[in-house]
Amino acid sequence: MNTNKLNLTLRIWRQKNSNTPGKFVDYKVSVSPDSSFLEMLDDLNNDLESKNQEPIAFESDCREGICGTCGLVIQGHPHGPIPRIATCQLHMRNFKDGETIYVEPFRAKAFPIIKDLIVDRSAFDKIQQAGGYISVNIGSVPDGNAIPIPKEVANEAMDAATCIGCGACVAACKNASAMLFVSAKVSQFALLPQGQPERYERVQKMVKVMDELGFGSCSNTYACEAECPKGISIKNIARMNRDYIVAKIAKEEVV
Amino acid sequence: MIKLDSKIPEGRIQDKWNIHKFNMKLVNPANKRKYEIIIVGSGLAGASAAASLGELGYNVKVITFHDSPRRAHSIAAQGGINAAKNYQNDGDSVYRLFYDTIKGGDFRAREANVYRLAEVSNNIIDQCVAQGVPFAREYGGLLDNRSFGGALVSRTFYAKGQTGQQLLLGAYSAMNRQISLGTVKLFTRREMLDVVLVDGVAKGVICRNLVTGEIEKYSAHAVILATGGYSNVFFLSTNAMNCNATAIWRAHKKGAAFANPCYTQIHPxxxxxxxxxxxxxxxxxxxxxxxxxxxxxxxxxxxxxxxxxxxxxxxxxxxxxxxxxxxxxxxxxxxxxxxxxxxxxxxxxxxxxxxxxxxxxxxxxxxxxxxxxxxxxxxxxxxxxxxxxxxxxxxxxxxPHYTMGGLWVDYNLMSTIPGLFVAGEANFSDHGANRLGASALMQGLADGYFVIPYTIGNYLAGDKPSYVKTDHEEFNKAAKEIEDMTNKLLSIKGKRTVDDIHKQLGRLMWNKVGMARNEQGLKEVINEIKELREEFWKNVNVVGDSNDVNQCLERAGRLADFLELGELMAIDALHRNESCGGHFREEYQTEEGEAKRDDENFAYVAAWEFKSVGEWELNKEPLVFENIQLATRSYK
Missing domain, CATH: 3.90.700.10 (Succinate dehydrogenase/fumarate reductase flavoprotein, catalytic domain)
Known part of the structure; x- marks a missing residue:
């Protein structure tokens, strides 16, 4: 345990709602290096509340890096400067005494700001609703071991399925593209035998809705992969593009 | 006094669920679309129930306080899910899973429910595989297993250390399919603040829209609560920040008995x-x-x-x-x-x-x-x-990790309020006084995929509940009460923050209603919680407005409920003069320091009936063990 506290300036984005312009507001904090970034914000909010000021609205839930609720842009990076972690796993020992830290919401046309650091990511759900599933009814399925799946294939599908739906890929992309997010789900099912019957229909449906919701296109900067807290590979985007082209050339269906 | 009828079917333990399935009334497929069902919560139990009921053709409304159903705390379960597949050829069977769960729960769970859980466990694995859940596999391509506490067989299926995530995303995807087909409607960023009863029957819920602050009314033929556990009463727990007891607590105050509140699991x-x-x-x-x-x-x-x-x-x-x-x-x-x-x-x-x-x-x-x-x-x-x-x-x-206690439900998972069903961790049903590892995911999905879809049909076809519109006076009355409570919280303008009071409650609970409890401490803490509750209503400071995103107000409402629930947990712990599972009373231990049960006097479910704040009446459901002999639990 470390007892030397860090003195920091937090420059935090405050915005009442999507119709009101926002601005940065400075806060001075003193924090233990063992504290997490969000615990520091909890403390700051507790101070604000005790001074009868409105706390900073931000979202988080599991604080174990798996639910995908938290998502702040810290020092210009979605989920902060340390790679491969979500905001809730960022600890203050990674910062230096005296630093000024910029804290902003995820910024993308498809993610409108609700308040302060909270954005609306419901567009992600809409893409999943368009085709991110395998059409099997409850009860009418074969034994779990009826279809052997090679370990490597299962592992690769798992690596894609590990996406937490936080939206960091969109926030990192200069075009606010959702290709990494969408391709992760498309890949999970494209790799597994269970996903084959709807493989080409699925990719078309999901891409269509993604485009309609105002996400930009992919220009291969790989920023999404670099900022993804779960290390989702851009190989998934290549796989999705391949399936999409095959679907368009060979199997175009009305979707 | 509430009449507790567990509705356990007749027959041998192996036949009960099958007999019951046959005897239950069915809803004509063409009539299913005429029924509205509200599900509160979108974790494993809620999402799987929504998917199954949507598939059957019911009109389902899913309400969650999250921005997306995929955030529910089931997502954080790491280790795995149990099933009696015996793929490892190590002697597992439905009966052994049943036995281990009853014994693991220190003989304080209902045999019939637990047997059914073990029975459907295998279907869950099949279902999840078919949905594309990428479970870990052996080199030959078949499913891999590992071991968990309280079992001598390898029956736990897993997906890395992210099993809950993968199972939840499976249920979420099945629910998404129903959303695309129009049978399920999703309402996110809404917190359920009350259940509405008309003539004593559940007819809908009142929610606060967490973005606009609006108080909204939703009506249905039946309501399912799948809102998880209450470990955050301890402030510090493994639960997610937003996990809370509000939905089940408000239902409790409307008449749903709360069973075994003192059974809390402290994860090692x-x-x-x-x-x-x-x-x-x-x-x-x-x-x-x-x-x-x-x-x-x-x-x-x-x-x-x-x-x-x-x-x-x-x-x-x-x-x-x-x-x-x-x-x-x-x-x-x-x-x-x-x-x-x-x-x-x-x-x-x-x-x-x-x-x-x-x-x-x-x-x-x-x-x-x-x-x-x-x-x-x-x-x-x-x-x-x-x-x-x-x-x-x-x-x-x-x-603090998991709460075995929860709303009392019968074999059909219906609470003591007709038309109000409770699934997953929110109910008390399957784990007795201690839950075994990898059994929470199993129970959530069993309830949602394989139990509620049958039993709710039986309720709709049997009781033929009427549909009440949201302009009914009971809806208006309930909405008004919620608005009044909100205004009251905002008007106190005291000196202490919500978290400050919550931390104090958490310390009280951890010190005196935590891993070890004793009579003196429990008597003290009951008074201390009452005092803290008074302090809260006099001296809390809830900042901001009601017609806006207001996380301070959200936390305050949840804490108000924890301050009542905490007292009931202590009362339940004080009344149970024995040690069993997660409930360890220092006065009742063997010479070696092991839990000492008192089967003669305490082999029952304690179902507490709400009278007024700080006042409850105890109802008992005796536990009868016909298949597994009551024995001292030994892991030596």
Whole structure:
């Protein structure tokens, strides 16, 4: 345990709602290096509340890096400067005494700001609703071991399925593209035998809705992969593009 | 007095569910679309129920306070899900899973429910595989298993250390399919604040829209609560920040009996507390106990670095006390043993912590094997603590994790309010006084995929509940009460913050209604909670407005409920003059310090009926064991 506290300036984005312009507001904090970034914000909010000021609205839930609720842009990076972690796993020992830290919401046309650091990511759900599933009814399925799946294939599908739906890929992309997010789900099912019957229909449906919701296109900067807290590979985007082209050339269906 | 009718079907334990399925009334497929069902909560139980009911053709409304249903806390379950497949040929069976669960629950669960759970466990695995859940596999392509506490067979299916995530995303995808087909409608960022009863029957819910602050009314033929557990009453727990008891507590105040509130599970393998600013406790999966060995120094006040403590000065206390189960002893027993070691002054470097050590497993299997099995958990540990667990033993300590208690339900999962069903952790039904690892995911999905879809049909076809529109006076009355409560909270303008009071409640609960309880402490804490509740209503400061995003107001409403629930937990713990599972009363222990049950006087479910704030009436549902003989639980 470390007892030397860090003195920091937090420059935090405050915005009442999507119709009101926002601005940065400075806060001075003193924090233990063992504290997490969000615990520091909890403390700051507790101070604000005790001074009868409105706390900073931000979202988080599991604080174990798996639910995908938290998502702040810290020092210009979605989920902060340390790679491969979500905001809730960022600890203050990674910062230096005296630093000024910029804290902003995820910024993308498809993610409108609700308040302060909270954005609306419901567009992600809409893409999943368009085709991110395998059409099997409850009860009418074969034994779990009826279809052997090679370990490597299962592992690769798992690596894609590990996406937490936080939206960091969109926030990192200069075009606010959702290709990494969408391709992760498309890949999970494209790799597994269970996903084959709807493989080409699925990719078309999901891409269509993604485009309609105002996400930009992919220009291969790989920023999404670099900022993804779960290390989702851009190989998934290549796989999705391949399936999409095959679907368009060979199997175009009305979707 | 409430009449508690468990509605356990006749017949041999093996036949009960089948007989019941045949006897239950069915809804004509063409009529299903005429029925509206509200599901509150979108975790494993809620999402799986929504998917199944949507498939059957009902009109389903799913309400969640999250921005997306995929955020529900089921997502954070790490280790796995049990099923009686016996794929490992190690002697597993439905009966053994049933037996282990009853014994693990220290003989305080209903046999018929638990048998049904074991029976449908195999269907769950099949269903999840078909949905594309990428479970871990062997080299031959078949499903892999591992072991969990309280079992001598390998029956736990897993997807890395992210099993809950993958199962939830499976249920979420099945629900998404129904959303696209129009049978399920999703309402996010809404918190349920009351259930609406007309002539004593559940007809809908009142919610606060968390973005606009608007109080909204929703009506239906039946309501399902799948809103999880209440460990956040302790402030620090492994639950997510937003987990709360409000939905079940408000239903309780409207007439749903609350069963066994004192049965709380303290999970043995969590990260220790780092300081006052701590917001929550992080769980390290129980699966680590497959290869990790738990120990403390034999010497009191030993401040040496763990790697400097020689083998002969280490006390592998679980292996010593429980040689058969060793490091895989059940959670309640392992947690208490850790507390004992710390209370004895032998905690890791004088802290409230014990060691979980992988040195021997790394020497035996190599670092690569350990990395493959637990790599992501080791990474989490290093990210949070800054220490490398491949080199230095992990430090762990028990933390509040799961609540076996919950709303009382009958065999059909219906509460004492007709038309109000309760699924998953929110009900009390399957785990008795202690839940075994990897059984929460199993229960959530069993309830949602395979139980409620049948039993709710029976209710709709049998009781033929009427549909009440939201302009009914009961809806208006309930909405008005919620608006009044909101205004009251905002008008107190006291001096203490919501979190400040919540932390104080958490400390009271942890010290006196935590891992060990005694009569004196419980009597004290009941008064202390009452006083704190008064303090809250006089002196809390809820800032902001009601017609806007207001997280302070959200937390305040949840805390108001925890301040009532905490008292009931203490009352229940005080009345239960025995030790069983997660409920350990210091006065009732064997000479060796093990839990001492009193089957003659306490083999019942305590279902508390709300009278007024701070006043409850006890109703008892006797537990009859026809198949498994009541016996002292031994893991030695």
């Amino acid at each position: 393998t969590c990260l220790p507390i780092h300081g006052e600013g701590q917001s929550k406790l992080t769980l390290m999966s129980e699966s680590l106990r497959n290869d990790g060995r738990i120990w403390v120094s034999k010497i009191k006040g030993d401040m040496r670095d763990p790697n400097d403590i020689p083998e002969e000065e280490r006390d592998y206390y679980l292996e010593r006390k429980y040689p058969t189960y060793g490091n895989l002893s059940p959670r309640d027993i392992s947690s208490r043993a850790a507390k004992e070691a710390v209370d004895d002054g032998r905690g890791a470097k004088g802290q409230e912590a014990v060691y979980l050590d992988f040195r021997d497993a790394i020497n035996r299997l190599g670092e690569n094997v350990i990395r493959e099995r637990y790599g992501n958990l080791f990474e989490i540990y290093e990210t949070i603590t800054g220490e490398n667990p491949y080199k230095t033993p992990m430090k762990i300590y028990p933390a």
